[in-house]
Amino acid sequence: MKKFLIISLATFFMFLAGCSTSNESSTNTSTEAKSNTSTETKSKATEEPAKPTGPISIVWYPNESGSDLAEARDALAEIIKGATGLEVEHRTTTDYNIAIETIANGNADLAFMGAVGYIEANKKNSAVVPIVVPSGQSGTLDDALYNAWIGVKRENADLYKSGSEFTIENIQGKRFSFVSTSSASGFVVPASTITGYFNQKDEWKNLSSEDLLEGGSNKLFSEVAYGNSHQGTLVNLLLDRSDVAAFCDACIDNYIELIEGEENVRGAVYRVRDDADEPLNGFPGEEFTIISVTPVLNAPFVANTNNLSAEMIEKIIVAFTSDEVANNPSVFVPGDSEFKGLFSKRADERFVRVEDSWFNPLRELQ
Template structure:
């Protein structure tokens, strides 16, 4: 009886393992009939639901598969999801892609949005360091805005996995201050929490959240990017993406800016950043589907789709805007090496 029980247990255990293996295999190589797209918190808001669904529709038409959207409240969730195969496609910043690729080299770039020229040459957005407008004068030196006065202040980043909301601005801060004897040993790690350089450090969890930290007075200065807040703010003074320019929250801005309508902030530093890619897990998506996705995304039809590349003067909230010849382009992994270098 004991031998029979042991044999039955082993047989059942083997059957379970076999079933698990079959399930794992059915979910790889694109054989499943569903593709999951993971989105950062910045793109997970209700106001961007239509934009997400339009991308999903394009993916469905390219592959013939159903799309499920995985919205998130934390960068790490999206990064882990694409790396471990719980998501097949993800829209993420360069730093997030680099982290996912380091965890699993099967995660590769699919496409990136071009610049206004329609080429990769100007495929950048901008990392901002901003302060409240009414306090902006104290960040001037000889008529020019400088970042000297951010030390010992309350500062807000987005996430330490954010390219333009942490990696790029922290590198810029370290490069600037480490030339001074007092801060010659300053490292990016020293900026992660208060007490070493900043009096207090907060994380918005999204670019929108970091901007709201600034506008509600929770922080004195903040890092966030232009593209993630463009649906909520408008230029009030100066030229776009220029130190000294002032932006104002729209009166009808959606959450989380609905609590600070009319509030203004001033840019004290602006840094170009490589555009964010759509990435794909090549272990869970077949070569055939990846080929179809690239063809669809880089097509003239996609570039002219006003639900994806929203006209610049439209009041519709979008992920991408059409100012000239914007479109999606293929890039190789090596294109992101300049961001990798920031971590060395």
């Protein structure tokens, strides 16, 4: 399995060369109320922070902020409470940047965020560090990957074929929806996939990710929209606000089901489940086809070391990486369960420790 990640990432970069609601404790409000809080970059505290006596706060991306995932968030909060003895306060968001600023500015102690969001938060404040990530099926970092998709409505899928094979060739001139520029699987990775492919063509040989931020004349896309969550980007596609959209498999897994083809393979067809929650509850039975699949490093839980002591962070890590949590069906959800969780249990999935350097392959794409 140690060869798996090397092979996966090698294939990933070769592909690039060849061709990541209701607010339980409103971050929007609290961020505005704390507008006097400095947004300047903090350096790591030179002294160990005092042990907090109040609740530990954890901020969530929009993808994990929906009411349908409240029990899943609470299951993780119970682990943190058990490790630290402190209550846990959730801060849900409707915007990636709010979540990033909240952890970077110290207005939250912990966060679950995409790899690119972590990289951005760490740039703003080096006190923000990764602590654990969900592993792959091997139970290690070797296959701790998920997938960035580029999808189209099923009825239009044949427009994106060259012969019998799906290709991104014909996305030029179309209306495209990304998630957020801070999303690994919703912008950074698909943007690199797109520029890597079109850079081979004389007319687009100098195309950069920045050129994909907006549409218009002399741009690759006629229009560019942002869904602000992976679910929101799929909504853009299904409402015909875009012709093509980028989103990830893990982020919308609770809302969809495979109906044709092989999972995470170009040409696979998915449909929105009849019991899908908001914001996809209005689209039962709608179908879409995947025309591009690229692996992405798993999202980390991160901590602000200006807020939490090394001792407390270690307690949280030990609790998260325990066998008890690995076998908790409310955290790593078995395939036959109806519980709506954040992580799936197919084999030996669990949380594993992670260091900052593990995210360097994504840094190199920015």
